[in-house]
Amino acid sequence: MQKKTFQFSSKTVTYYFDADFSYLEKLVNKEHAVIITDENVFDLHKKKFAGWKTIIIKAGEEFKVQSTVDLIIDQLIQSNADRKTFLVGVGGGVVTDITGYVASVYMRGIQFGFVPSSLLAMVDASIGGKNGIDVGVYKNLVGAINQPTFLLYDFSLLKTLSKSEWVNGFAEIIKHAAIKDAALFETLEKNSIGAYQKNKTALSKLIVRNAMIKSAIVKKDEFEKGERKLLNFGHTIGHAIENMQKLPHGHAISIGMAAACMLSEQLADFKSSARVVKILEKYGLPTKTDFKASKVFDVLKMDKKKEQTTMNYVLLKKIGQGIVKPIPVDELGELIQSITMAR
């Protein structure tokens, strides 16, 4: 086991890498803990949950909504959960997002920790304290920023991960490399999902490296005034099309990254779109979809990154170097139109 800590504004978060699920008993008092997981994770790992109070939610982004929060709160009340209760989210990004959110508002805030079970959650979703739920087509429209007490990484959970979930995880890994780590980008170019699946050491290193990239960015800028915005690379168009077209998150942001690369060529003199598109495709990710520019634009107008008439858009200057550029929302409409027609 490898232990790292990050000090965020209001909380210290401890990461336990390469740990076993059973270590959870050392981190929380089993009597006062409630696990939140989804039916898929629960069915795949039933034995691990023995003896833990567990709330099981339906699996999938479409359940990351208020009605699921309501159900969880009802069950917490049923089990007499109080201010000393510790919530543990065991699952992918939907479970960790909703667990963090419930923990932020139940009795005005109780403690919580995560056991990410998907690659995407391990390298991205469970890190950084952003939590929340979707409202209609609007991703994460409601939520809070609140750090978990711990993140427990049991890599054996990845054994049951589906192919499409591996692909999803690599979308965020490629994003980290594109905005921040050119060397990682090159390593990824030389590798493949299959290679990582066969090499436990390389995979473990990859996950830790990505968790560290994201954590370092968040530590510098927890409330997203500057640096943290970089993590939204691919997420502007990505989020707009994700719920509209019911795409997996990785697919949506992959298409978003490809689109952002084209905008980067127009606005930031970026030259390597082809390399980004190639690596995305190598990891099984789509880079195109049919989207109706005007509909995407309607959803974009509600993006949290919008500030009145300007959208903070993340572009690449070069591989490994993301930049944030405020673009007038009106212009963005035209730009999106031009990309759509070009494709």
Add this chain to the structure above:
Amino acid sequence: MQKKTFQFSSKTVTYYFDADFSYLEKLVNKEHAVIITDENVFDLHKKKFAGWKTIIIKAGEEFKVQSTVDLIIDQLIQSNADRKTFLVGVGGGVVTDITGYVASVYMRGIQFGFVPSSLLAMVDASIGGKNGIDVGVYKNLVGAINQPTFLLYDFSLLKTLSKSEWVNGFAEIIKHAAIKDAALFETLEKNSIGAYQKNKTALSKLIVRNAMIKSAIVKKDEFEKGERKLLNFGHTIGHAIENMQKLPHGHAISIGMAAACMLSEQLADFKSSARVVKILEKYGLPTKTDFKASKVFDVLKMDKKKEQTTMNYVLLKKIGQGIVKPIPVDELGELIQSITMAR
């Protein structure tokens, strides 16, 4: 106008006492503000809202629930509210509680301020950053602690206040006096609601004094580790019976204070229950109700002040001096039983 500021952990709150509603235009950009109010306040003061984007909710504690939050969020989306949008809650405690809560979670938190319109909101509910909603019979089970940017006091709003709302406000004023300010308690004993209604200067001083008592306590202990617990005097049994019996908040906590006085005689050698009961009755507040001890106890078990098997109960040592005493939940059951039978 009288301006005061309090520095809380994460925010400075500015109080504008004896201001005019129209001063709101100086505090927020009208273009980017959305007012939340209830139908009663809106109907009584229609002219004041001219030119402001306004969301009107139904009036009453029974609407301080998630479905109202959902409606507000839908309307914020409709009006393209974004991270720069400023929410202003204009109303009593229900409006300020729900406005603060929506502002805490919409887009993971936007700015907000309050214009309290009831005496209760002016001296208590709008101060201190606690916000939230009820879940079933459980008061404020879901919420956050998050300070508003400002509080604007327009005393002319009190002109339209009903008798029962005056009585409600005095319940919290008497509470402040009982736990913290013996001199204020004596002043209150010499006065009456009618006297304050006739004397604008005395009323204004009373409101400022009470707002300061509460703010000073919150400033010392924003997250309720110690001192702030005192403000829960009367609120343990009070909250338990409020939604069960659909009582006005002031009535419920008045009964709660009377009960807490009796517990104080048993557990803290308090001698002045009769004085407290007398002043509550002088201000039109009930001190008794029929409650079924076992049902109250069931609701109490979910009280946020409970920590596993102990409840932090606020008692009086003497007039003007509240104390917090942890009482085992089991014992509390018996104590409540004994009070109920005694009445």
